Amino acid sequence: METMSTEEQRKFGEKLARMQRTFICPNFGYFRNTWCGESLQINDWEDDWCNLFSKHRLGQQAEMILEKHRDHEVATKVEKLRMNLRERFFKDLKITPSLLHGNLWSRNWGVDHSGKPVIYDPAVYFGHYEMEMSMLTMFGSPCKGFFVKYHDLLPREEPGYQDRILLYQLYHYLNLYLQHGRDFRSPCMALVKTLLAPSIPSGSSSG
Numbered sequence: 001m002e003t004m005s006t007e008e009q010r011k012f013g014e015k016l017a018r019m020q021r022t023f024i025c026p027n028f029g030y031f032r033n034t035w036c037g038e039s040l041q042i043n044d045w046e047d048d049w050c051n052l053f054s055k056h057r058l059g060q061q062a063e064m065i066l067e068k069h070r071d072h073e074v075a076t077k078v079e080k081l082r083m084n085l086r087e088r089f090f091k092d093l094k095i096t097p098s099l100l101h102g103n104l105w106s107r108n109w110g111v112d113h114s115g116k117p118v119i120y121d122p123a124v125y126f127g128h129y130e131m132e133m134s135m136l137t138m139f140g141s142p143c144k145g146f147f148v149k150y151h152d153l154l155p156r157e158e159p160g161y162q163d164r165i166l167l168y169q170l171y172h173y174l175n176l177y178l179q180h181g182r183d184f185r186s187p188c189m190a191l192v193k194t195l196l197a198p199s200i201p202s203g204s205s206s207g
Contacts, residue, residue: 003110003111004109004110004111004117004142006143006145007145008111008115008117009142009143009145009146010143010145010146010148010149011117011149012109012111012117012142012146013142013145013146013147013148013149013150014149014150014152014153015117016117016119016132016150017149017150017151017152017153017154018153019099020098020099020100020129020132020154021098021153021154023098023099024096024097024098024099024126025097025099025126026047026097027045027046027047027097027126028045028046028047028048028049028052028097028125028126028127028128029043029044029045029046029052029056029125029126030043030124030125030126031043034102034122034123034124034125035123036102036103036123036172036175037103037123037175037176037179038179039061039064039175039178039179041056041102041123041125042055042056042060043056043125044056049090049095049097049127049128050085050086050089050090052127053085053127053128053171054082054085057171058078058081058082058085058170058171058174059078059079059082061078061171061174061175061178062074062075062078062079062174063075064178065174065177065178068178069177069178069181069182069185071185073189074174074177074185074188074189074192077189077192077193077196078170078174078192080196081170081192081195081196088163089160089163089164089167090164093157093160095128095157097126097127098126098127098128098129099124099126100124100125100126100127100129100131100132101119101122101123101124101132102122102123102124102125102127102131102132103121103122103123103135104119104132104135104136105135105136105138105139105140106139106140106141108120108121108122128164128168129154130157130161130164130165130168131168131171133150133165133168134164134165134166134167134168134169134171134172135168135169135172137165137169138169138172162200163195163200166191166194166195166200167195169191170188170191170192170195173187173188173191174188
């Protein structure tokens with residue numbers, strides 16, 4: 001797979017947004033469970049995004065981390081975060097279930113030999129499109145032009161966009177901790193403490 005030029009990244013942003021605007025669903029979840037890396041991702045249908053994210057993303061990760069790593073501190077803090085999730089991050093927010101790649105970090109997107117953007121190795125489900133933006137900015141990020149083109153079609157949902165990006169990144173960091181161990185514990189703890197703080201510092205994420 002080829003590396004994207006700046007112009008190709010701009011096209012990628014537009015095409016990804018068009019996909020997520022076009023392929024929508026009445027509910028959140030998927031027809032079957034999928035895998036995010038080596039972790040089973042439960043995709044039971046829900047009519048409410050906050051419910052799915054709380055139960056089958058944060059809650060599931062906390063349970064598996066407790067079982068595998070016996071980390072009561074991380075699990076307890078995640079459960080505390082879940083208690084006020086709707087009021088803190090999703091109040092008055094209307095979310096349309098969009099088709100997501102689900103694990104769209106820098107090694108899962110590129111261009112084919114004809115220059116067309118491609119994505120691969122998905123953990124697919126229907127969810128909040130901001131989940132895609134959270135993973136895109138974790139380990140290497142597309143150029144600024146990608147986000148300009150993307151948000152031309154899918155504008156940021158304010159207030160709270162940057163806070164939700166951090167929240168969604170927590171899911172991926174928890175998953176990395178689950179799969180790869182203690183090297184990812186510190187980022188998990190730092191992020192969950194930030195999310196539990198009365199106010200989240202500005203500029204903590206991008207995209």
